[in-house]
Amino acid sequence: MIPLTIFAHHSEPGDPILLGWIKDQIDSILGLGPETIVIGLGLVVLAMPVAIMTVYLTQRAKHRRL
């Protein structure tokens, strides 16, 4: 039995067969090369800490002025 699931609450790994289907869907919908998708998804991940740090530093600077 292969450990499955990508949408459980806690720690369950995803089903490799299902994930293969999802990859095929992404390929057919987006039609982009794998490198482009890696860069795009990587930027999405990096954008989150950048946004959080921007808010944090902005709030800290504003607070110091108050």
Place this chain on the structure above:
Amino acid sequence: MAENIKGNKLFYGWLIVAVGFFTLFLATGARNAFGVFVIPMSEELEWTRSQVSAAGAIGILMNGLTQPFLGRLYDKFGGRVVISISLAVLGISTMLMSQINSIWVLIGLFGFVSSTALSGASLVTVHAMIARWFYRRRGMALSLCSAGPSAGALILVPLATYLIITANWRVAWFVLGAFIFFLALPLALLIFRNNPGDIGEIPEGRISAATKGNTSGASNQPEPPLATQTWTDSLRSPPIWQLSGAYFVCGMTTLIISFHYVPFALDRGTSPGEAAAAFGLMGGLNIVGVIIIGFLADKFSRKNLLGTVYAIRFTAYVMLVTLPGSVGIWGFAILAGLSWVATPPLTTSLTADIYGLRNLGTLGGVSTFAHQIGGAISVLMAGFLYDRLGAYEIPFALAGAMLIIASIASFSIKERRYSIRYQPTLAAATGTGDGN
């Protein structure tokens, strides 16, 4: 706007929520990507699928078993320390997965080390920390954070897949681990604070008069009638059993689908592409559902919402088992998707409302342990029954029927009697407690 003693700036608790979301996004999201590594690792290292699956199964077991202990550590040492150390260990162990050449190392690293570390950077610990920062909008804060694992799966699973295609599985593991170690860990160290009092804030929605001259943390806030000195005190009252029992059923009904959804869909004649699309819709609706629940949880009775969520999931199971072909698959995807992640924030907020914050990490760990045990039992039961009956309808119907019990258990929680939201002084001052 959140109550804030420092004027009109953004309430600091929302930064905690953002980092909590990102922590769960990376930690749980990277974990969910394990499935895409199964085939390339098996092929290169000449392992059987069963061997790799054993590592995954041990990981699930360890993660469930260690939740109460990591929750206990949270209650003793605070979230900043426990979550940061867990992220460090998780990041390093994930990066070390890139060097694996032996199945025993995989079992050790993934099955034991990273699974234990994940318990320290999980919904249990992150929720327990956020609960200390929010009172009036606790439901929304916990729900926003609960969307992290689903969002992480939606982004990191495809990212890992394409990293394996463009480079190899070793690079993919290293990148995932590096994200955790170099992005999530610094944010946790910089921004996480155990209590609002640590930086001179008061919790959102709390009464200024109640904490006037006292900003030293949650332990000095008004407490609910069942507030516990030790976590074992809670075991003498019904709500923890009702919540954990319902969460046990939650685990049963989520993990059984996770493990047996694909073969069931194929048995029903659904095409692989359609099954993937339905599952993708389900993932997107996870996030929609948990945000809706967060909004409602701060306005209405949380136990009624929890009971309703289980009832909706029961309806989804009825559709899955009774409706033919892809109608059942799509109907289930929509209703179950909306209910899938709605239970953790409601369970945590009710636990905090009823038992207070002092032992919330441990109590959350106990509930999550019940969740994982329920999941393991249902997965084994479904496999056992399928081998004998040749169909999934019976095990799915049994698991679905348990949702009736979970729904009744949730509806019957005496929230008005035990929850701090309904205690006269706090409810009157914060405008909560309506709609029961």
